[in-house]
Amino acid sequence: MRMSTLFSRTLREAPNGADCKGYEYLLRAGFIRQMGAGIFSLLPFGFNATRKIEKVIREEMNAIGGQEILMPLVNPADIWKETGRFYSIDKEMSRFQDRGGRDMVLAMTHEECVTDVARGEIDSYKRLPQLVYQIQTKWRDDPRPRAGLIRVREFTMKDSYSFDRDQEGLDAVYADHYKAYFRIFSRCGLPVIVVGADSGMMGGKISHEYMYLSPIGEDTIITCPECGYTANRQVATFSKEYYTEEMKPTEKVLTPDCKTIEDLCAFLKIEKRQTAKAVFMVGTFINAENGEEQEKLIVGVIRGDMDVEENKLQNAAKANSLRPAHVEEILAGGMVPGFGSPIGAHKDVLVIVDDSVAKSNNLVAGANEEGYHLLNTNFERDYSGMVADIASATSGYTCPTCKGSLVSSKGVEVGNIFQLGTRYSESMNCYFQDVDGVRRPVIMGSYGIGVGRMLACLAENFNDDKGLALPITVAPYQVHLVSLVKDIEVGEKIYKDLSDSGIEVLFDDRKESAGVKFADADLIGLPIRITVGNRSLKEGKVEVKLRSNLEETLSYDLENIVGEIKELIEKLTSDINNNVVEKDWVKA
Amino acid sequence: MRMSTLFSRTLREAPNGADCKGYEYLLRAGFIRQMGAGIFSLLPFGFNATRKIEKVIREEMNAIGGQEILMPLVNPADIWKETGRFYSIDKEMSRFQDRGGRDMVLAMTHEECVTDVARGEIDSYKRLPQLVYQIQTKWRDDPRPRAGLIRVREFTMKDSYSFDRDQEGLDAVYADHYKAYFRIFSRCGLPVIVVGADSGMMGGKISHEYMYLSPIGEDTIITCPECGYTANRQVATFSKEYYTEEMKPTEKVLTPDCKTIEDLCAFLKIEKRQTAKAVFMVGTFINAENGEEQEKLIVGVIRGDMDVEENKLQNAAKANSLRPAHVEEILAGGMVPGFGSPIGAHKDVLVIVDDSVAKSNNLVAGANEEGYHLLNTNFERDYSGMVADIASATSGYTCPTCKGSLVSSKGVEVGNIFQLGTRYSESMNCYFQDVDGVRRPVIMGSYGIGVGRMLACLAENFNDDKGLALPITVAPYQVHLVSLVKDIEVGEKIYKDLSDSGIEVLFDDRKESAGVKFADADLIGLPIRITVGNRSLKEGKVEVKLRSNLEETLSYDLENIVGEIKELIEKLTSDINNNVVEKDWVKA
Structure with missing residues (x-):
């Protein structure tokens, strides 16, 4: 991509409403633009980064046997009436009537939809287990959108749904997700912890949330540094002392x-x-x-x-x-x-x-x-x-497991997994004939990842006072090529050679000053920067810097540049992939 | 993919409402499922086929310089009020109020959105031309949904938008689309013709529609077999004879x-x-x-x-x-x-x-x-x-260009291109400073392709009395591997070898009769079928058939199977790619 023809522009100033650093930089670097409260467009950088996150998600979902499908955003209200959520969910779910006066809803999640589809496909135990997923647009009329893509109204979500014969099957696919989610987040470079969570409006019993710990988060997470106990404060427990004595008269x-x-x-x-x-x-x-x-x-x-x-x-x-x-x-x-x-x-x-x-x-x-x-x-x-138990856990309270002292921190929920059980299959009549001839409700699970929110958390986690510094697995391009010499030909040749060998290059071919170009490169923050300058060029060299370490300048021979950059990309990529988190769910 | 674990099932009978052959087969083969009037889910086959169509679209859009973005489906009504379309579009556009009582619309097209974004990015002639596109979900409350994905309410659309300094720029990018669209449709195997069209609610002057000719279509297309004149009947002209004589008293x-x-x-x-x-x-x-x-x-x-x-x-x-x-x-x-x-x-x-x-x-x-x-x-x-001129052209009328005899036929619109001019940039204040210092409205174009409708037309075009027969460039998998022998190991090995070499295989590993397996293979209609049967296996061979010619049976050595199938895939693919339609727009 040439910066001379790039659709988005960079902004020198943080626009109004940029209430956290990651959001400010996503705006200033031209990743996203706001259209209304909690409504955003992804511009080319934002789209590219999102597509990379989605690719990682697809690979990991396919690896655990997920089959990709696509369900509609606009749902007939009938299926939501079957489960009662048409009534029990409040204004967060937007509704309208179609031209024929029929109630329609904008789906904020797809348990109803997928159960409606599944009851047409699954009739026998022979057709179980099943795991489907989609990466799809959702709408949730959040009362307080904030922090850019952290808390929005329209968003892209990966949601998967599992269908099993029995609890053992559900436990297995739940464990698959538990593990796959750690792989997904760590492959994208995002540090997360998993916490026990409330099932909320989803129903069901067991659930976990994946939290990116950050002061900008609105969730409070209770952890025990000693034994590793973690839970969302909404459900966190702690060890209480009771004070009993003989009852006295009132x-x-x-x-x-x-x-x-x-x-x-x-x-x-x-x-x-x-x-x-x-x-x-x-x-x-x-x-x-x-x-x-x-x-x-x-x-x-x-x-x-x-x-x-x-x-x-x-x-x-x-x-x-x-x-x-x-x-x-x-x-x-x-x-x-x-x-x-x-x-x-x-x-x-x-x-x-x-x-x-x-x-x-x-x-x-x-x-x-x-x-x-x-x-x-x-x-x-x-x-x-x-x-x-209606007590709120907080710092200093006693861990329910090991008697250590609990710590409270803030986090952003980037993923969640739920064991739904038969909440939806029973109310929507999604039954199968089991091997013994008995009709039983399918046992379901539901698993979500907020794609845009992941990008927002990555931007929040990887930035400095100059701009973004996203990991190579999710950066919109791998290389930022800055040409500072009058003769653009050297830059053009490097651009062509790198691109031809499959490297993703953003080429700053604009007629701008070195200062403007470097400021933009710092702001956009692609992992590898190549600078074509007069001085080094005389010696047949170009300068290379990593965005994660702007202090150090490498000098590469012009003629080996493709090989050197390839090696650098491989190194940065394997630095991340060698640190993929492998974590298993152990059923309590 | 193994059929034993496939989420969707095939249906022996056409479900109610299947009002054309392509729709019937997409339902029966398990590509799509209906959720409500004009609302569908894509199941794994449908999703795969769609993804392939989208890949072709992306390649061709990128080739003409398109930058991919993603804009929101839910729009604040304000921008639609700026252009007046909040009022001028009737019930086709669904509206609702958010929890704060603000008017929102479900966008059926994105001229308003993209102009809102562009006016923030484009300030000078230096930032022109621009071309952006998205592949995105849209909602249009069609009063008469029908024929499956042919006429729906929620749909996926590729829409691109061009921004230029002048009419010459617009003509150039319009010509790029004109040509790219022919490449897209023909690479997917869909025969189309281009017709002069009405701009309708889009505004602007020049526009063309890409039509798949079929009796199931609702558009009437007027063509001249002699000179090639084509137009949608909505705007088609013809040569009229006038009868003049001296006026007589009434x-x-x-x-x-x-x-x-x-x-x-x-x-x-x-x-x-x-x-x-x-x-x-x-x-x-x-x-x-x-x-x-x-x-x-x-x-x-x-x-x-x-x-x-x-x-x-x-x-x-x-x-x-x-x-x-x-x-x-x-x-x-x-x-x-x-x-x-x-x-x-x-x-x-x-x-x-x-x-x-x-x-x-x-x-x-x-x-x-x-x-x-x-x-x-x-x-x-x-x-x-x-x-x-308010006269309706029809068969037998005289061609306006060559005096040949016009022919009327039915078609489905799968794509359209519009020269919008300044209709949106003027009403939404999307101006740029030109090289002479004068502020001028950006000249826009808008270009759409219905992705799901393309799949529906392909299904309509490529079927026989047994089922679908989609071209290899869009079929959900390339190979259907049917194992009929008791020992599944041979099939497993072929499945693994083909998959490992990057071939997309649907493996029928179910415990079903040969009759059931063949019927499903005919119905799903993947281009290449490999049958592992006892008789040929004894001679170290497997049977191979093309879905497009079930009469002929090829016999391949088991040990060469990967190479042979690769060659077959290449042949089928190049048969299509060698016939890509290259057609230029000549401005009248």
Whole structure:
């Protein structure tokens, strides 16, 4: 590619809205352009890099037996009504009516689609197992698009779907993905960790997320540096201490101006762990059959030394979504904000009690009366409710596995794998006749990788104060050829020779100054740079630099240039491929 | 690929709705599956074939300097409002509001998108010309999806867009596409003809369509077998004879029961060419600035020996759409259905007169009075209006170029090329500073190929009573290997040897009867079939057949099989590549 004819241009300044370094550079180098909130175009560099990522994904998916297909983005709503997700997914899923007035949805994932196809193809155990995948456009109306391709509304995703006879089959293909994903990310140069995760709207039980650790991430990951325990905070557990003692009688005490746990503890001269605090939420519950919505007040009760993890609370409540309750809603539930507890709450309030509270005694809790608290409240004696782990893990807490100290970090989810089980096959009647003649629902799994998000994370991980420095396996071109001499012929010959031998070259043949050309080369950041300059040319040489080490200049004979560059490309490539992460899933 | 693990299955019966042979076979062979009206999934065979078509397209687009990009399907409506097409395109374009209440559209084409991107990249003549393309998903809410992938709602399209300084530049890139398209279609084996076409909703002046001629097509193509003149009937012209004579005075005559031209001619003992007939339509005119719609009654007047071509009438009227007028609307316009003419019509009726009428004298026309006609009406003396060619060409009419006899045939449009000019750059402010310092609008072109429709046409063109017989350049695999012997090892070895040498093999390793395997092989129709059978195996041979000639059986030594098959593939491939159509565009 010649820079003189390149469609995209580089930008000297970061455009408005570039809220992280990787995004800024992808914009400035001309990889991507924004069209609207969370909507982007890939320009030639971005397209090339994406195509390389996709090639790696295809190779690894094919290696585990994946068959590539392509399903539609626009789906008839009927199949989404079959599983109930037409109703249970909120505004994230965009809908419209076609000219005939039929409900259509823009698919944000393809469990419904693929199950609809599979039920036509799979009738017998003889046709199992199956694994299909697609690399396809999706739309998700994210309320807060940000950070360029990190959080978008339209995106390209690799999604695969497995179909098995039994759990053993699902475990095997799940393990295949677990391993293949590490290979995919590491072949592209992206460091990731795998974390135990919540299944969320997907249903199913076991799931993992692949996280690129970065302060720009919005996911919180809890890890144990000692034993390697990792989980998304949404589901991370930790080892809790319980404080049991003999139950004492409840006593109402005046606690003026004690609106926070800190105030209360200072006033009563107790520790936070001796209190129970209440969190008031309203859950939405959707009837999957007809889409009818119902709201319910939920009170989560947790010990004062911990916080409620909303996702756990939502899962425990089996709610479709949660929102903070309004003051009037809390009062209507028989509780008083600031001095609230489930004691005396109306019976239609859903009470969910963390085990830290259930297993501790004599906690101070709100008296549901302005200015008053109750001493010595005890679960089951004074109030009842569902017991669940609804506590949020954080740094310093104790590892649930090895008793080490947990660490909290930020990450971006670039892939996920789910064991769906029969959630979709049962609701959509995707059954097969087993070897014993019995009809059984197919056991499914679902596996995703965000292609554009991978590019964004790579850009975030590989940059410096001059621009991008993407790994050779994903850079849009391998070589940046900069001609600084008046006579373009030498550059033209190198361009032709390299291109003819299959090397991908971006040739800066523009009539620009050396300063402009180098600044652009630094910004675009192709791994290998060849500079054709007057001085070295006199000695029959050209200068070569690696983008990853601009300090060092290599000098190659002009006549050996093709061979030398080939060797360099091979070296850079094998540096990455020799470090491919091989990691197996061990079923708990 | 092993058939024992293939995701798709073959179907013995044609599913409901398979309204043409190609569609039926694509379904039965497992290339595609329908998800809803005009919505399909590509299963592995369909995906493979499509990928091959796309590879050919990419090679030819890259060869003419195209840079591949990817633009979003979901567009903010704002850019479509800039060009006015948010208003002027009707229900074919689906719209929805995002969660923030902003208008969004599902892009059916990308002139707005690409112009939005280009205006950010192109500022100077130094950055011109440019040519970008994408292979991307589109949605068009077609009112009548049919014939499988021939007429769908969601589809994959290659669309390219050119940006030039001047008309010469546009002509050059237009000519490049004209030629590249012939290469693309012929490399895939699809016979096409190119026809002059209407620009329709795209704007612009010059345009061509590439047509696959077939009775299943919905476009009518007018060709002259003598000189090669071709055009879509929507714009086809022909040589008209005019009948001039001295004007006679108008005379009202009673013409009872003469509701048709035939009745009238029989009653008056005249020829059809001596009459003028009126066609009443209502046109919708949309204000591109604000979307306001206005309706207007249009009367098209044509000589009785011809018919009105609605598309020409709409273009002449500059209407956004046309529909037949209701009786009340015609009456309100001062005309009487069955006995109507523009003579005495209200002055707000838009009168469009074909030149056949304008240049002939003394025609019989309706008197706008039930039961009466007027003899000797003459345009300009008795009524006025706009003169335009609104006549529909058909078989037997005279070629406009060589006076040969025109022929009408049916075709499917698989590609189109448009000279857009400044239609989009002006309305979207995509200007560049020219060498003389003057800011000028970029001159654009737009060029499309329907990828899925190409596959559908190939399936339609290459089949027989047993199934598909796709050309080797687009077949999902090159070789179908059928093992009929109990010991699968020979088949396994051939499968491995062929695959290792880069040959694409579908291996029927199932435990099925020879009859089932052959029927499936015929149906899927891969170009080369190898049969491993007991009889020939004893002599160290395998049987080879070409799908295009099942009568002939070749016998190859087992030990030379890789070399022999390679040679066969090369021969079949070069048979196609030696017949690549090279055709240049000659500007009129």
